[in-house]
Amino acid sequence: MDVIELRSDNAAGAAPEILESIVAANTGTAIAYGADDVTARLHDVVREVFEHDDARVFPVTSGTAANALALSALVPPWGAVLCHETAHIINSEGGATSLLAGGAVMRGVAGDDFRMSPEHLRRTLASVGWGDPHSSQPTALSFTQPTDRGTIYTVDQIAELTAIAGEYELRAHLDGARIANALVALGCSPADMTWRAGIDVVSLGATKNGGLSAEAIVVFDDDAAEELVYRTKRSGHVTSKMRFQSAQLIAYLTDDLWRRLAGNSNERMRELTRGLAQIDGVELLNRPDVNMVFARLAEDHIDRLEAAGLLFYRMGPGVIRLVTNWSTTPDEIERALEIIAA
Template sequence: MNFTSDNVSGAAPEILEALIAASSSGPTPSYGADPLTARVTEKISALFERDAVVFPVATGSAANALALATLAPPYGAIYCHEMAHVNTDECGAPEMFTGGAKLVGLPGAGGKLTPGLLRATLEKAGVGVVHSVQPAALTLTQATESGTVYTPDEVAALAEVARGYDLPVHMDGARFANALVRLGCSPAELTWKAGVDVLSFGATKNGALAAEAVVFFRPELADSFAFRRKRAGHLFSKMRFLSAQLDAYLTDDLWLRLARYANAMADRLAAGLTAIPGARLRDPVEANEIFIDLPEPVIAGLEQRGYAFYRWDGTVIRLVTAWNTEAGDIDRMIADARELSAATR
């Protein structure tokens, strides 16, 4: 049983059916001039209650790096949490596509930035000083790399600080759906109404085969994106196959149902494991990731029994549930962990 990532999951049947339908639809205009791509823009604009400019891409790293490249010049500084995916897991893609902008990682409990630290950092950033990189953008990860979520008020407070320095705000929403269903707010409330200008809207981790969308809530910021996407090799000639996934994802609230289920499986697993003596959650479980400190004999025993997960820090492990995680697998892991714990007492 593999709990290493939600990327290990397959694609939802509705997504696969949409791909088959798109493939069977006959000759279709290429490079995004197709009806499906137009419909995705219409659906996302309706969903977020705002006319948006939408660009499908195939990967989250492409979405983030190309979005940030539209916001930051080569001499710019992009502020993020020190554990943000853009800072730790994208192989320098944001730096490359911006032409050299500097990612400035800041600490914060639970994977979240705080307005106070952001403000203090910007106050000392050397605005206008030719020897310093210049503040250019703020990027937030939602849900965070610690499995926590920013509330709309938290996003708004950070965006207010950024606005004071004329910084646009980007949100890495690889797990945006998981955060949204946990918070129970609207997509608009969690993004542009709170001050977010550009969203990397994730679908791959939540049931798509390979599909993300870069969503600009301020159209004037999108002027160069089409060219950057083409130059980066992410303008698909058969764009309809990305858009078909996003169209199905947004139909009948599929994206919310899949995320709600993944979160429920995380809650179930966390509740069972925290009952084990010596277990302690490192961070609250607010999306579909669990960071939990377990006794070493329990961790080693679970590994020997075939459970896959990441060792994170010492005896802290990361477990990730997905849209298709089996409840029976959750219950078996909990039972095995209890058995291993009892054997050590």
């Protein structure tokens, strides 16, 4: 049966441009562990794309590693990371941040639409027992951008929250597992969404958007960068053939490939939600800013979609999640809508 992939952007393959970059890097030999020319070039590319002369970049192999390592450089073992209560780092990474940060905890901050709100962040910060050894001490604020439910923070919202956190000397991290989808949706520059809005460290995702186990930590804070030199090694992320990750990341960030790939997934999602909104028996649970939609349907309707070859995640009784990816075609969306409407 011909299936239509709408489970996850992780289910998609790698983009041809990414595969070509690996082949192109596969000539001759190169010094190991990131001391190679390709990784040096990656630094230049990141500094240009993020418009930051001192940015440092650490390629890693997964988004979980990027988040946990990035945050471990921002919090002491007795520290706490504040994030939205639905954030991936708190719910879906098996406590990796606590492990790599020597036991630091994560504290959920409430807010509508899966975003921390200024009011709740202020309330959480005011409730901390500062200087009290019985209380974990928050030293980092983490944004998931886009959120796990497909919403996004505007640049102003990020700046407002980092300013509040800055009053308590927290540094800020952005989980950008799907950062390109957010950049396309906002139409802003990487610099505006990150360091100019008060972000110190970014988990730069590529795997979900056409990469092949290539993610990176982009750091604008010198102290965090110095720690990551050692923390990436101790956690096994200074890979010997780093040039193949670096080559992918260069290709990804060059000629707007990351935006083009994310632009396709966002556009296909717009087509999908436009169609879903017209179908009786389908209730949209979010208005997606990026490439992810949640919908409520009758259970027997969901069973029929599965039987017809539509691939998606069941999130709970009567609720499904549909995700488009860099390779989703307009024809696949048309066929998906026909199946759902049938």
